[in-house]
Amino acid sequence: MSAKPNSLVTHLSPPPIPSVHAWSRDYKGDRGPLIDLSQAVPGYPAHPAMLKLLGEAAASPAMTGYGPIEGEDVLRSTYALHMNEVYETSVHSANIHITAGCNQAFMCAAIALAGAGDTIALTNPFYFNHDTTLSMLGIKRTLVQCDAAHGFLPDLASAERALAAGAKAIAIVTPNNPTGAIYPAALLHELFALCRHHNAWLILDETYRDFLPEDYGRPHGLLSEPGWEETLVLLYSFSKSFCIPGHRLGAITAGPRLIEEIAKIMDNMQICAPRSAQVAVAAAIPLLADWRAGNRQEIGRRAQALRRVMADLPGWEIGALGAYFAFIRHPFSDLSSSSVAERLAKQAGVVSIPGSYFGKGQEQFLRLAFANAETASISLLGERLR
Template sequence: MTVAKSNSLVARLSAPPIPSVIAWGREYKGGKGPLIDLSQAVPGYPAHPEMLRLLGEAAGQQVMTGYGPIEGEPLLRAAYAAHLAELYGAELSAGNIHITAGCNQAFMCTAIALAGADDTVALTNPFYFNHDTTLSMLGIGRQLVHCDPAAGFLPDLRSAEVALAAGAKMLAVVTPNNPTGAVYPPSLLHELFVLCRKHGAWLVLDETYRDFLAEGYGRPHFLLSEPGWEDTLVLLYSFSKSFCIPGHRLGAITAGPRLIAEIAKVMDNMQICAPRSAQIAVASALPVLADWRAGNRLEIARRADALRLAVSGLAGWEIAAIGAYFAFVRHPFADRSSSEVAERLAREAGVVCIPGAYFGEGQERYLRLAFANADVGSIELLSQRLG
């Protein structure tokens, strides 16, 4: 009898990382106090009551039980385009927007539309692990772009040019970054854009954590004002973090109309349409919850400050980069792998985080702390737990 085999491109992947580190936390006996979960990037506070009301109201409509437009509900596409146009001072319309079931799906749809099996895509090192595994299961090669810890884990332009000159079809970057928290300044993003245009590649910019830039930061970049940006740039976004609705799975792609049409072909075969009631609810919530979202940005900043203070007095521990939801922290145990350190922290100290090795090559001395998940009081306990 011949044994049937699964897809080798999927079989070679490791198990999803979040459940594995959460399993370590389940073995914690509580001796140091309550468990502090800094693993997954989920909002550490509830959705606004008005958001919940809008979701319930939309979900109760009979029309929402049917299929919707592949590209997304016209109401949300128009509302989000107007939101981006104001944010970036650019001309955008609903035709530039495609709604997806979360930002991971936005990346997968974009990757399929832009690259094929045996093509190569450039990722920063460290990278967001779901970007890497998506490419791997699609049979798309990976070229790593070096990010220097001494420079706050910003991508090295020379390394990026090497990857693009070698034929990478696209360069995918995340800012504010996951896992490091590093914020890529507008000037750097412009230089990456110019490099991609020079080599005929796409710059895919994941802005999932854009709404948590520091107060008064200004425009994250000016790329949407570049002539012909539609031939080089793709923006990805998630509504999950800003509106505290990750379970409703809602993301967005911003691109030129021609690429939106290609992505619609992918989406039609992947999901047909994103969840409809959440789209209608978020379209209404975008303007009415603007002040609430701004308040959340300040709360996340307070949590970042608490983490800086908690780590500052710990011998051997160092925050290599921090921003938005994440801190990439260098641990003091040179003779231990990041997995060993993270597992021991979870089981013995009740602190769940993700090993740096999960995010790329040469990251064994680092741990990712998703500090947005915890309140200030819990973060203050880290000075004792890590010590």
């Protein structure tokens, strides 16, 4: 009898992005170039100044050693100042912990807030890496329902039931992955109040925060709530805004007491996030502000291009759309979302993610990461989906 690996890992499905890319290998190219709307990656290159900063930092001998577990002081302080500008509040470097990407930020937060056998609530649909992270940690998952008829916003009654049943935290993503739905500030405040009432945590993943509509204003006022540190954990990724997903850099904003706990986790997981990228991003935050604002406008144009395409497609409907993603209802009621996505990849050269990858009840939907594609490519989707 042979030894067996951890069953909490072996029962998981293979990583989803490679599986949909495999379908596209059968595309013959007869409809034109492949349009990849699967993984959320910046659809334009990093700024030359960003590349220069990365190169200079990577060439420094000082960056070859271990750094502070919580992150480089220069990035923690610079990002705290940036947070204060975005949220019109006052956080400090002691509230910031730098991680190797936002997926790691979520894993650190989950470990810090719940143990094996505890429960964390996710939305349905959910970001699949949040679900698999909880599964491999032995943390139970319960779901907060998001009704398609209401733009996939979390249902407060469902959230109340999850917390009343003992969930240690509710984890949400806004702007949302996979749907693109933007959760209004008032709704976030109600979820925060519910979590506070039940002595639970609100984990708020804001990976796509920098791609809110141009005139949106501050995302919410939760960081101005007295005692927010006892209820709220914010997650962020530098990958999309600075076009550096390969450098793996994210951030956690929380109370200093929780930051201390997360440092224990990071010391065992990675010791410190990539150092040269931290130094480079600290310089790029003020330097590339105008460039990032221009990219925000460009993503808005791509969103409008997709809206125009969908308006002319009988049977196809937008469930939700915002920031990087659109959750699109397909018209083939007799087919699974995997079947539709596979056919689109193989026959039409459009790579998307089946709705079923994001939870039960999502078979009629596909996720399109429209920010990956230029508006010219998005305009081709009408004929391809038809």
